[in-house]
Amino acid sequence: MADHDVLVVGAGLAGMRAAIAAHRAGANVAMMSKVHPVRSHSNAAQGGINAAMRGAEDSVDSHVYDTVKGSDYLGDQDAIEFMCAEAPQEIINLEHMGVIFNRDEEGRLGTRAFGGASYARTFFVADITGQAILHVMYEQILKAGVRSYEEWFVTDLIVEDGECRGVVAIEMLTGKLHQVTAKAVVLASGGVGRAFEPSTNALICTGDGIALAYRAGATLLDMEMVQYHPTTLAGNGILLSEAARGEGAYLLNSKGERFMDGYAPNMRELASRDVVSRAEATEIEEGRGVDGCVFLDVRHLGAEAIRTKLKYIYEAALDYAGIDMITEPVPIRPGQHYIMGGVKTDPQTRTWDPDGAWSGPRGLFAAGEVACVSVHGGNRLGANSLLETVVFGKVAGEMATAHAKEQPDTPVSGAHLADAEARIKALFGRPDNGERTAKLRLDMGNAMNEHLAVFRDEDGMQSALGTVHGLQERYTELPVVHKGGVYNTDLIFHLELGYMLDCAETICEGGLLRKESRGAHYRRDMTERDDTAWLKHTMANVGEDGRPVMGSLPVTVTKWEPQKRVY
Amino acid sequence: MQANLRVSRYDPEAPEPSARMQDYQIEVPEHFTVLDALIQVREEEDPSLAMRCSCRASICGSCAMRVNGQARLACKTRLSAVAAEGEPVTIEPMGNQRVVKDLVVDLGLFWNKIRAVEPYLQPAGDEPEEEYIASDESMQNLITPMGCIMCGACVSDCTALEVDENFLGPAALAKAYRFVADPRDGASHERLQTLNEYGGVWDCTRCYMCVEVCPVGVAPMDRIMELRDSVMNEVGVTTPGARHVESFARSVARSGWLDETMLAVDSWGRFNIPKLLSQAPLGLRVLVRGKLPLPWPFHHKRAGAEFVGRIFKRWESRKQ
Structure with a gap:
């Protein structure tokens, strides 16, 4: 008999959300992670989570449009529409679980502005939003009593007869190898930032799930789409949240000019991340930087706002660069941050295509940074990553449970x-x-x-x-x-x-x-x-010689035809 | 600069496992943290060195360890802040927890204590259709305890836990505060009743170690003191700890200073004859050495006691 109906590999936000959804759907579910769940990299998401549910003018359509435009029209619009439509309810779900979101004067959830967004639709907890949600999610895991294999490192996905039936993993505290079987497996193991040096990513972000799925025959999509975050600290490359710019911070070059005026006259510092990072790199290349950096300036926000709304980054700049942001601008530069590409899934988080346009083992689902649905396309908007983890994590848990219930109990070979x-x-x-x-x-x-x-x-x-x-x-x-x-x-x-x-x-x-x-x-x-030739996804599958076989897949366009992208 | 690391090593798979110190002398850049240096050792000198670390940015809580005898996050501790150039830096695993290998400890005890406080929101009644209405102030108040990264530093250096493993400890109590103070939680009264029992808020010795070592400013002891207030208000004065607080305040309000003898009598309970008798030998020894201050009614008022009394009155009226 299979050890579990559903096994979730990875226990960050997507993984824990999947486990909770599977538990609520009645599955015998377990999570497995190479670190304790609260050490997961979802912690590092600082700024917030997007949902269009505040303000008379904002709408789900506006959120979809911003995301499509942010993706440079490479995101699949059906998936984006689904994510943005689910967003408001998922924010309420998180609040009911116990997340202590920032409030407005009436005691309702409050928002802040964020990059690439037409309206202030980012819900937040100071600048520790990821941590605040991750820990609450773990509280819910404890409440539900979900089995958690902590510090277990997955070495293989078990695939038999084209069906994913579990994993082989090292129990790190003993070094022993184990086989853990399941009728469905959800990959939620994060991105691969550490393939770059430096990176804002934690040392654990090593693409385990992406490679495991790829080796097991799944399709990788748009792997070339790698996000460089505009504000990483000089020296050790630690992330300083976009929340700073959301709250009104300036980017300055060596002459003290707000150089974004020249690159994105409307949105300026809050243009999408690819645009801002390119602008910074251009300034630095053309000699208007200092020691390979430009500056993030928050001084005009005032000491009180800096200490409360930007508490973490204020301390990080102080600890890691010895800079007091209240009195000095901080040297920053673009740094590797996120990977939009990943394991190809449909909006139901399945890694296989019943119609055969792409391939993957049945019973294998994926959600979060490991996956490419694709909602981020060529560029992810800030505060859409947390949203992706909870929306598609929930779907993955429910879909995997439904899949598991249809499966007979097939014994797995040793x-x-x-x-x-x-x-x-x-x-x-x-x-x-x-x-x-x-x-x-x-x-x-x-x-x-x-x-x-x-x-x-x-x-x-x-x-x-x-x-x-x-x-x-x-x-x-x-x-x-x-x-x-x-x-x-x-x-x-x-x-x-x-x-x-x-x-x-x-x-x-x-x-x-x-x-x-x-x-x-x-x-x-x-x-x-080039929309004629390249309004499509790149696709990689492992070939017989172990080298990738490349191909392409069409982009799903519902109602937003590609336009020139100006911020 | 040169770093002299003195690292505690323990290999459970050695023929005769025992902890020993190993020295590493390495050349590192000025800005290096303790974690950067340890990673360099692991990568260039000794791949067998075991430790936990991940984010390098004091948010994941993996790398708590003792640096020069005090629990810290290795990633948040600059080498230059703990040792002058060339001076040795001692690095050991956290205290109060079983060592698994080198700097890796078993966090089972830590998480058992967290679990013991039922660490999840228990709302009263049905969930509203939309969000709970709560003041921003009440939510902001929770950001500090919510900022806890569960690194275990406070548990490592807690002096009460060191002598009594039954104590819930600073991290779990700060977590408990996070729910007691959450206006959305419906189980606060039951939580406070549990926290009033043995192992709960009254077992803290107020040594301040947890406040000192917490790398993210949760200040667990301050949260414990707030819980004590809530326990006294909501559950009542039912423990020696609570009576101690009450007697202390009563004595100072009345006389301007502490009546130490009555403090002991009140804390144990004036009619708790067996306990008081068991303290008699101690009392006699103190008396013989001429160190027993005279109890009420001989405990005289200090000059200016009425001013102190007024402060108490004003505080009481403000509370109401």
Whole structure:
């Protein structure tokens, strides 16, 4: 008998929302994560969560339009319409669970302005919105008594007869491998920011779920669409929330000019992230930066607002750069932040297509940053990521439960476990050739950050792909130096590097395939958007030789025909 | 600059497991945090070193450990803030919790205590169709306890937990406060009754360690003191701890200073004869050494006691 009806891999917001939905739908559900759920990277979402439900003029249609425009028309409009329509109810659900959203004077939920949005529709908890929602979600998991495999690292998805039936995982506290079976599996394991160096992402964001699904035959979509956040702190690259600009912060160059006037005369600092990041990079390149940075200036907001509404970033600038934002502008620059691409799903979060336009194992669902529905297309709007996690997390939990209930109890072979054990034993047996995981990871991260950042071109992307291929070659002989069982992070980092290299390869291939500039993918050698040839998604599937086989899928357009994108 | 790290190592798989200190001397940039340095050790010197870390930005709560004897987030602690160049920095796992390997501890005890306070909203009645109406002020008041990242630093350095594992501890009590003070919660009275029991709010010794080590300003002890107020108002004065508070205030309001003898008598209960008798030998020893202050009615008023009394009166009237 299967251990669970539904197994959720990843326990951030999408994963926990899926687990709660599955629990409420009556499934025997469990979550599995390589960290404790409250350590998940959803914590880092600072600014808020979008929903059109305040103000006489705002509407779901306006939210959809902003998101479509933000995506540079690459988002699938049916999925975006669904997400934006679900948003208001999901905000209420979160509030009922216990989230302590900021209120207005009447004691109702209050909003703030955010990038790329026509109206102030971002609900928030100071600048710790992600953390505040994540911890409340975990409270609900404790209340429901959902089984949680904490610090379990997934090495394989079990696929038999085209059906996903569970995972093989390392229990990190003992080093033991286990097979955990389920009638449906939900991937909610986040993005792959660490394939870039530096990145705002936590060290755990290593694309595990993306690579696991890809290796199991699922389709990856728009992997080239990588978001660079406009305001990451000089030095260690830590994120300073868009909430700062939402509250009215300026971006200044070395001459003290609000340079966004020249790039986005209407929205200025609150243009979409790809536009702002490109503007900053241009200023820096043309010599109007200081030490590779421009400045974020909040001084005019006043000490009180800075200390309360921007408490976390105020402290972060103080702790990590020694800068008091009340009296000084902070040096910032664009930094890798988010990946719009991921495992292709339909709006029901299924990774397989009954019509066969794309492929994936039946019974495998995906939600959150690991997935590409696609609601973000070429560029994600701030505060739409938290929304995506809860809306599609809920769908995934419900759909996976429905799928599981239709499945017969098929016994799973023990071969998967034995295979994984043999593979790990072989890793431990590799001779020490002097190569180190950290060195390979750094080489990959540097290459990706150099050639797949804000500006790209053919030669650069070819060079990055060459680096990745070379690293994949070296990876086949990379040793695991520490041989212990208990909490062996040397082994874990080794496996993570393998996942990241797979993702990096598809990011490069996607970038090379897309012969235009759209959203975050800006090519210096092809600076125009080409709606005739490229109003479509790039697609990657693993080939027989282990290399990606590229293809494309049409974009779903409902009622917003592509227009010139001006902010 | 040069960093001298003295790191506690423990390998449960060694033939005879025991903790030992290992020194690492590495060259690091000026701005490095303790975590940056440990990561460098793990990547370049010793991949067997086990620790938890993830966000590097003091939000995930993974990397709490003891630095020079005090619990801190390694990612929020600059090396230069804890040691002059070349001075050793001692890095050990958190206290009050079982060590699994090196700097990794078993957080089972921590989470059991969190679970014990029923850490989820328990609304009274049916949910409204839209959001609950609540003042922004009441929500802002919850942001501080909600800012808790569950790193365990306060539990590591809690001096009450060190001697009594039954104590709920600072993190769980701060979590409990978050619900008691939430206007949407309908179970506050039951929560306060539970918190009034053994292991609850009265077991805090007010040592301030949790306030000092909390990396995100939750100040758990202050939350515990607010809970004590709520317990006395809502549940009543039913424990030695509550009677202690009451006697303290009564004595100062009346005489301008503390009547220490009556404080002990009141706290145990004036008619709790067995307990008072059990304290008699202590009382006699104090008396013999001439250190027993005279109790009421011999406890005299200090000059200016009426001014102190007025402060109490004014406070009482403001509360109403």
